[in-house]
Amino acid sequence: VRPAVQIFLDTVAQHERRHVEYLAEALGGDAVAAPAIDLGTTTASERRIVATAVVLEDVAVFAYNAQAPNLTRRRLAAAASVVSADARHAAWARSLAGRPAAPAPTDRTMTVEQVAAAIARTGIAW
Amino acid sequence: VSAGPAFVPFDADGALTEARDAADGRTRAAFLRATAGGAVGLAALAAMPRAARGATRNDVAILNYALGLEYLQAAFYTEAERGGAIRGPARRVLRRVGAVERAHVEALRSVLGRAAMPRPFFDFRGTTEDSDAFLRTAVAFEDLGTAAYKGQAPLIDSDAVLAAAISIHSVEARHAAWIRFVAGVTPAAEALDAPLTKAQVLRLVRETRFVTDAPRTRSGRTPPFTG
Numbered sequence: 001v002r003p004a005v006q007i008f009l010d011t012v013a014q015h016e017r018r019h020v021e022y023l024a025e026a027l028g029g030d031a032v033a034a035p036a037i038d039l040g041t042t043t044a045s046e047r048r049i050v051a052t053a054v055v056l057e058d059v060a061v062f063a064y065n066a067q068a069p070n071l072t073r074r075r076l077a078a079a080a081s082v083v084s085a086d087a088r089h090a091a092w093a094r095s096l097a098g099r100p101a102a103p104a105p106t107d108r109t110m111t112v113e114q115v116a117a118a119i120a121r122t123g124i125a126w
Numbered sequence: 127v128s129a130g131p132a133f134v135p136f137d138a139d140g141a142l143t144e145a146r147d148a149a150d151g152r153t154r155a156a157f158l159r160a161t162a163g164g165a166v167g168l169a170a171l172a173a174m175p176r177a178a179r180g181a182t183r184n185d186v187a188i189l190n191y192a193l194g195l196e197y198l199q200a201a202f203y204t205e206a207e208r209g210g211a212i213r214g215p216a217r218r219v220l221r222r223v224g225a226v227e228r229a230h231v232e233a234l235r236s237v238l239g240r241a242a243m244p245r246p247f248f249d250f251r252g253t254t255e256d257s258d259a260f261l262r263t264a265v266a267f268e269d270l271g272t273a274a275y276k277g278q279a280p281l282i283d284s285d286a287v288l289a290a291a292i293s294i295h296s297v298e299a300r301h302a303a304w305i306r307f308v309a310g311v312t313p314a315a316e317a318l319d320a321p322l323t324k325a326q327v328l329r330l331v332r333e334t335r336f337v338t339d340a341p342r343t344r345s346g347r348t349p350p351f352t353g
Binding site: 081104 | 222223226229230233272276279280281282285288290292293295296297298299300301302303304307308312313314316317318319
């Protein structure tokens with residue numbers, strides 16, 4: 001991959017590991033176990049890596065935004081720190097892909113089912 | 127949370143220029159089109175009957191505070207776009223981001239109706255006329271906007287208002303990352319983005335001295351309407 005993409009991958013991988021820790025800590029005993037994930041061919045080329053990153057980060061933002069009103073306001077404060085980092089990742093991946101980083105005035109929401117379907121379309125199985 | 131205006135001082139009548147009204151009208155139409163496909167957010171909020179929004183006095187104060195920040199951002203990008211001094215990739219981004227910020231202003235004004243705070247006057251002190259100063263200021267504004275919405279989200283009473291605020295919050299974060307990318311600085315500096323309180327945000331805004339008492343013409347450019 002290009003150096004610009006490598007910097008993105010290194011930074012975002014570290015952020016996402018931190019998000020996992022942060023959420024697992026917040027959930028304590030209620031945290032779900034890590035699922036088995038098959039990335040398929042999504043990491044086969046730079047183009048696929050960046051395109052998949054756009055989907056994963058966009059979908060994360062839409063998923064968090066959909067759940068915001070279902071959280072207690074205290075939990076919401078914690079989740080909001082994750083969602084804007086993911087929105088930054090989405091804009092970064094989109095910039096690397098040469099796509100508009102913020103295509104709409106407001107970000108949409110996605111239900112749990114829509115999120116699962118969007119991830120499945122990338123070729124990732126979990 | 128104080129129910130007072132987010133920014134002081136500001137002019138009491140808050141009249142817009144003819145040109146600004148025309149520009150806002152165009153972006154509002156584009157905004158409503160862009161959000162028509164089932165997306166939630168401000169357009170949906172504006173379309174709701176007042177009672178269904180469930181906005182409390184506290185929510186109105188928060189929305190006015192958000193409106194103040196959106197006025198600041200929108201005016202900044204509009205001035206930079208009109209001035210024409212910012213070129214290249216930065217110009218392409220500022221036009222798109224500016225259109226979105228103007229749409230946020232218009233949508234918040236329509237949600238707030240008569241409770242909307244009037245538009246303050248701004249003097250951007252040359253930051254819209256120099257590429258480096260422009261990019262530094264734009265990064266600061268978008269990081270600030272993201273932190274400000276994040277600080278308010280847990281304080282909002284109405285779920286409808288919360289959904290709208292949250293749908294803007296992540297767009298401000300996208301803008302911050304986008305402009306950072308163009309400026310050549312890391313789009314995502316931290317794994318967890320910190321919130322800022324209203325007091326912290328307003329102090330930072332005051333320190334810029336961008337909000338002024340009355341309109342000023344410092345730039346020496348010809349005013350748009352001279353008769």
